[in-house]
């Protein structure tokens with residue numbers, strides 16, 4: 001059974017900046033971003049992107065990450081994907097993870113779409129045999145037709161997204177992580193993607209996605225998690241969390 005468990009996770013990102021630009025305050029209050037703090041024992045600075053986050057995402061959950069620019073949404077996804085090692089706390093993931101960010105990950109601009117299906121699949125941890133056996137189906141799902149014979153560098157951002165999305169969802173990972181880059185798709189892609197995603201979620205697994213699009217969040221997620229300056233502010237049914245966040249933004253606080 002797929003499951004994600006974060007226990008008291010903190011992520012500090014050290015900033016190596018010229019000494020002359022030191023920060024006077026422990027925490028600068030801004031509308032965006034994480035918390036900027038002095039780095040303990042040094043004259044340097046860290047950005048606290050996530051602070052003491054404890055979170056369990058159970059099998060079958062579809063969680064949407066909501067919040068201002070720099071609230072920590074992408075950082076959470078990167079911690080779940082194993083790209084960022086937390087500074088504090090523990091992360092435990094059960095199930096194969098596929099991430100739909102870093103769209104270029106495992107792809108070669110000079111290789112064709114077909115070749116990139118195999119490359120990305122292998123980067124995501126699947127065997128060449130496995131991915132080759134599925135490439136026909138994946139190619140079809142991209143909707144890219146003859147462009148699959150062209151090098152990736154000839155693709156638009158949305159076309160690359162289609163390719164990456166088709167690979168990730170065809171491999172039936174148990175945990176799918178999506179960052180909002182998916183918004184690069186056009187309406188036809190989104191409709192098709194939703195169908196594929198629903199099939200994927202129906203079979204098993206966990207979805208965690210970050211987006212600023214309420215429509216996308218409502219369509220794909222059942223639960224919302226509102227992040228603010230690296231901390232969880234609210235978790236609950238997606239409509240309730242979007243509603244509370246929207247009210248907060250509109251109140252101008």
Ligand SMILES: Nc1ncnc2c1ncn2[C@@H]1O[C@H](COP(=O)(O)OP(=O)(O)OP(=O)(O)O)[C@@H](O)[C@H]1O
Nearest residue numbers: 013033034047049068069070071072073074075076
């Ligand atoms: N590579 C990095 N170097 C320094 N700081 C970073 C880096 N990546 C993220 N941060 C900081 O971490 C904090 C959280 O950023 P994150 O990308 O997780 O936010 P987000 O909620 O995904 O924002 P957005 O909605 O704008 O994509 C921000 O304060 C950001 O400045």
